[in-house]
Amino acid sequence: xxxxxxxxxxxxxxxxxxxxxxxxxxxxxxxxxxxxxxxxxxxxxxxxxxxxxxxxxxxxxxxxxxxxxxxxxxxxxxxxxxxxxxxxxxxxxxxxxxxxxxxxxxxxxxxxxxxxxxxxxxxxxxxxxxxxxxxxxxxxxxxxxxxxxxxxxxxxxxxxxxxxxxxxxxxxxxxxxxxxxxxxxxxxxxxxxxxxxxxxxxxxxxxxxxxxxxxxxxxxxxxxxxxxxxxxxxxxxxxxxxxxxxxxxxxxxxxxxxxxxxxxxxxxxxxxxxxxxxxxxxxxxxxxxxxxxxxxxxxxxxxxxxxxxxxxxxxxxxxxxxxxxxxxxxxxxxxxxxxxxxxxxxxxxxxxxxxxxxxxxxxxxxxxxxxxxxxxxxxxxxxxxxxxxxxxxxxxxxxxxxxxxxxxxxxxxxxxxxxxxxxxxxxxxxxxxxxxxxxxxxxxxxxxxxxxxxxxxxxxxxxxxxxxxxxxxxxxxxxxxxxxxxxxxxxxxxxxxxxxxxxxxxxxxxxxxxxxxxxxxxxxxxxxxxxxxxxxxxxxxxxxxxxxxxxxxxxxxxxxxxxxxxxxxxxxxxxxx
Numbered sequence: 001x002x003x004x005x006x007x008x009x010x011x012x013x014x015x016x017x018x019x020x021x022x023x024x025x026x027x028x029x030x031x032x033x034x035x036x037x038x039x040x041x042x043x044x045x046x047x048x049x050x051x052x053x054x055x056x057x058x059x060x061x062x063x064x065x066x067x068x069x070x071x072x073x074x075x076x077x078x079x080x081x082x083x084x085x086x087x088x089x090x091x092x093x094x095x096x097x098x099x100x101x102x103x104x105x106x107x108x109x110x111x112x113x114x115x116x117x118x119x120x121x122x123x124x125x126x127x128x129x130x131x132x133x134x135x136x137x138x139x140x141x142x143x144x145x146x147x148x149x150x151x152x153x154x155x156x157x158x159x160x161x162x163x164x165x166x167x168x169x170x171x172x173x174x175x176x177x178x179x180x181x182x183x184x185x186x187x188x189x190x191x192x193x194x195x196x197x198x199x200x201x202x203x204x205x206x207x208x209x210x211x212x213x214x215x216x217x218x219x220x221x222x223x224x225x226x227x228x229x230x231x232x233x234x235x236x237x238x239x240x241x242x243x244x245x246x247x248x249x250x251x252x253x254x255x256x257x258x259x260x261x262x263x264x265x266x267x268x269x270x271x272x273x274x275x276x277x278x279x280x281x282x283x284x285x286x287x288x289x290x291x292x293x294x295x296x297x298x299x300x301x302x303x304x305x306x307x308x309x310x311x312x313x314x315x316x317x318x319x320x321x322x323x324x325x326x327x328x329x330x331x332x333x334x335x336x337x338x339x340x341x342x343x344x345x346x347x348x349x350x351x352x353x354x355x356x357x358x359x360x361x362x363x364x365x366x367x368x369x370x371x372x373x374x375x376x377x378x379x380x381x382x383x384x385x386x387x388x389x390x391x392x393x394x395x396x397x398x399x400x401x402x403x404x405x406x407x408x409x410x411x412x413x414x415x416x417x418x419x420x421x422x423x424x425x426x427x428x429x430x431x432x433x434x435x436x437x438x439x440x441x442x443x444x445x446x447x448x449x450x451x452x453x454x455x456x457x458x459x460x461x462x463x464x465x466x467x468x469x470x471x472x473x474x475x476x477x478x479x480x481x482x483x484x485x486x487x488x489x490x491x492x493x494x495x496x497x498x499x500x501x502x503x504x505x506x507x508x509x510x511x512x513x514x515x516x517x518x519x520x521x522x523x524x525x526x527x528x529x530x531x532x533x534x535x536x537x538x539x540x541x542x543x544x545x546x547x548x549x550x551x552x553x554x555x556x557x558x559x560x561x562x563x564x565x566x567x568x569x570x571x572x573x574x575x576x577x
Contacts, residue, residue, distance in 0.1 A: 032091045033061035036150060037083050042103075042143050047135045051106025051120055055140065058083045058100030059149045060090050068158040070098040070283075072165045073136060073187075075125060075172030078102040079265060080193075080272035089273060095280040098165075099157060101144055103136075125168070125175035126201040128486035133179040137186055159186075161217075162286050165279055167191035169265055174203045177220070181206075184216035188287045189279040193223040193268035197243050198234030202486045207239075207246035209483070213511075213524045214300065215290040219253045221275045223268050225261030236263065251290020295522040299503075299514065299560055306528035309546070309553040310338075310346045316548035318359040318397070319495075320367065321538030321562065327546050328367060329553060330356040335373065337384075340553070342540050350384050358397025358442075358495070358534070363404055363566040370395040370408065377408060377424065390424045397495065397534075399443050399452075401565055405471055407433075407452060409440035421454060423471040433473045437463065442496035442507065442534065446517075447563035447572040453480070453504060455493035460484045462493055462506060464519070479519045485510050495534025495548075499560040502572025505545075507532045512547065517575035528554045537562025 036059050043052035056078055063069055074082060082100055089095040105121035124132055145155050158164065166176040166187045173195035180187040197203050224240035240256075247254040255278055259267040291297055314333040321327050327340040330353055337350035337359075350356065354376070359369035367380040368389060377390040377398065395408040404426035411419045419440035424430040438458035445452055445467070452465045452473060464479035482491040492509035499505070503522075504515040512532060514523040531550040538546050539555075542562040546555050563570060 032087050034087050035060040035063075035083060035090075037078070038147065038150070040143075040147060042140060044143075045106065045135060045139050047131055047139060048106050048120060048124060050108040050118075052109060053104045053106045055101060055103040055144070057144055057147060057155065058086060058102070059153070059155070060086060060097055060099070062090055062097050063099065063149075063153065064097070065149075065153040065156060068156045068163070070096045070163040070165075071141070071157045072098050072100045072167065073176075074100065074102045074166075075105070075168035075175050076170075077104045079167075079169060080269045082272070085273050085276065089276055089280075094277050096163070096283055099144075099155060101141070103140060122171060122200060125171035126196060126203060128178055128202050128205075130182040131487075132175055133183040133186065136179060137183065161186045161188040162284065165189035165191065165276075167193075169193040169195075169268060170263065171196045171200075174206075177206070178203075180218055180220075181216065184218055188217060188219060190218060190220045191223075191272075191275055191279060192220065192240075192243075193265065194228055194236060194263055195222065195224065195240055195243065196233070196236065197239040198236060200233045204234060204239065205486075207242045209524070210243070210246040210250050210252075211293060212483075212521060213250075213292075214296060214526060215250050215252060215292050217287045217289040219279055219287045220247055220255075221279055222247075222254065222256040223259075223271060223275070224256075225259040225267055227260060227262040229263045250292055253287065253290070293523070295514075295516075299523060299558055300525075301557055301559055304557045306547075306554045306556045308528075309340060309344065309555050311552035313551045313553075315533075315550065316553055317357055317495075317533050318369065319534055319536040319538070319546045319548050319553070320360045321536050321542065321546075321564065322361050322367070323365065323564075323566070325539045325542055325544075327536060327538040328359065329546075329548055330359065330369070332357055332372070337369070337380075340538075340546070346553075350380065350386075354378070358395070358409075360398055360400045361564070361566050362400040362406075363402055368398060368400050368406060370398055377406065390422075390428050390430050392430070393420070393422065395422070396441055397443050399445055399565055401445065401449055402568055407443055407445075409443050409454060411437075411439045411441065411457075419456075421452075421473070423473075425471060431471070433471065434465065434476065442494050444496040444498055444504075445565045447498055447500055447502055447570045449565060449569040453496055453498075455496055455506060457493050458490045460491045460493075462496065462504065462515070480504060480506070480515050481519060481521065482506060482508055482513055482515075483510050483521055483524065494532075495536075497536050498563050498572075499537060500563045500570060500572065501560065502563075502575075503560070505535055505537075507534050507547070512545075517572060518577060528552075 108118035168176040173192035228236035261267045313331040318330040337353045339349040354371035355373035357370040375394040378386040379389045398408040406424040408422045419437040421434040423433045437456040441457040442455035461478040462480035465473035466475045495507040502517045506513045511526040
């Protein structure tokens with residue numbers, strides 16, 4: 001058996017497995033307290049409607065119902081001889097007192113005996129997104145807590161992700177990883193055996209996302225064998241190694257054990273006790289996230305997290321920084337514009353913005369804003385008094401050039417008219433300079449102001465145009481390839497901004513995707529609350545990222561500084577090709 005070592009861990013699996021089996025056979029003689037396993041069913045899911053499934057609960061003898069227990073969740077029911085392993089490891093204090101939940105995949109029962117049930121295993125396990133994590137957190141675990149041990153002890157489960165481990169084999173393994181990936185606050189430790197990180201339902205994208213996404217606080221143990229499946233979906237053996245390399249690249253705490261076995265649980269069962277020891281080592285110390293790729297390290301400051309600026313709004317949009325670094329944003333449904341001072345204080349700037357939406361400052365110091373309610377472009381002076389700069393169409397977002405010219409996106413709001421991009425010269429004269437996008441949305445210029453970038457929300461593209469001297473556009477390209485969540489039909493690309501090095505920041509359904517000048521997504525920063533419509537770089541040094549996130553506005557200090565188009569053009573750094 002081939003065993004590889006990482007993180008300084010030497011694992012003698014075969015020897016340990018034999019010793020552990022002998023210990024099981026003589027468990028009474030060494031007085032290992034034995035927990036109990038209870039069996040239940042669950043058929044009331046709203047997330048997976050119509051499904052029924054069974055689950056088992058392991059309750060250790062040492063469990064004290066006066067305080068929450070740690071939790072282990074296993075897909076496909078009981079595997080790896082887990083209850084006996086837990087008895088021994090809990091007794092030896094190699095892992096905390098842990099309640100095990102072993103759940104089978106759901107199935108929708110057929111309506112008559114001559115029909116086939118609908119088997120939900122691949123749908124629930126191989127599918128990406130947060131559905132399965134929500135199923136566990138919102139439905140199954142609350143149902144577990146309604147049960148009792150045979151001696152009457154209530155089952156109280158910890159809600160802290162640091163107290164939870166999730167595991168599985170094959171499709172159950174990618175299911176476990178997906179739950180932790182989507183909800184690292186709820187699941188911090190992952191055991192993955194012969195994981196199905198291949199092209200069944202999109203799981204083959206994980207190594208790419210792991211490399212680009214800001215790392216999450218996860219500890220992951222991977223197991224696989226060189227004779228694992230090689231089929232229409234992909235090569236399991238190569239996919240698991242690719243996962244391990246991606247996790248290592250991104251700075252995750254990851255360990256692995258490679259053998260020569262096939263697509264079965266033999267090797268995983270042998271190494272499971274030591275894998276559990278490693279996953280629970282140093283408990284209750286919190287698992288920490290890594291620093292990520294070199295590209296992320298150029299942008300993020302270690303220890304600097306998202307901070308709430310203010311919440312309680314209906315729907316925030318249009319963050320824009322003036323020459324001082326003060327940031328202005330809109331609460332669109334309420335028709336109000338707010339100002340964030342350099343000291344962080346939020347005050348009302350405009351009482352009635354007429355459903356103000358996208359906005360940006362011009363070289364004259366005025367705030368140019370889309371007024372959706374009146375189908376105008378308004379220019380506000382520093383006291384909040386407005387004048388009409390242009391009208392005749394309902395815009396979405398805009399950017400102002402250093403010479404005072406303005407580009408505005410005008411989506412086909414009714415789904416019948418094509419999207420347009422307007423150019424308005426400093427005199428207020430307007431013309432259409434592009435049509436054809438599905439839903440033109442966010443818009444910005446490159447730092448040297450020679451290229452215009454426009455987000456098409458209903459696709460996975462941000463378009464690039466070369467700006468001509470008369471304001472017209474040339475050489476339109478689907479230039480930036482944006483990631484789309486598996487649960488969505490499009491990227492939802494919205495607000496756009498650039499930093500002084502030429503990186504493009506795109507507000508999307510997957511978070512803030514950061515692209516290099518060559519059009520490639522190099523980093524992804526998750527939104528602090530799962531929503532983001534727009535962003536800007538502001539603050540005294542223009543190095544604080546402000547994001548409008550639904551009913552809230554957040555900020556985060558970065559290493560980079562924003563480029564603003566009301567300032568003279570700046571030639572950005574050339575891309576690394």
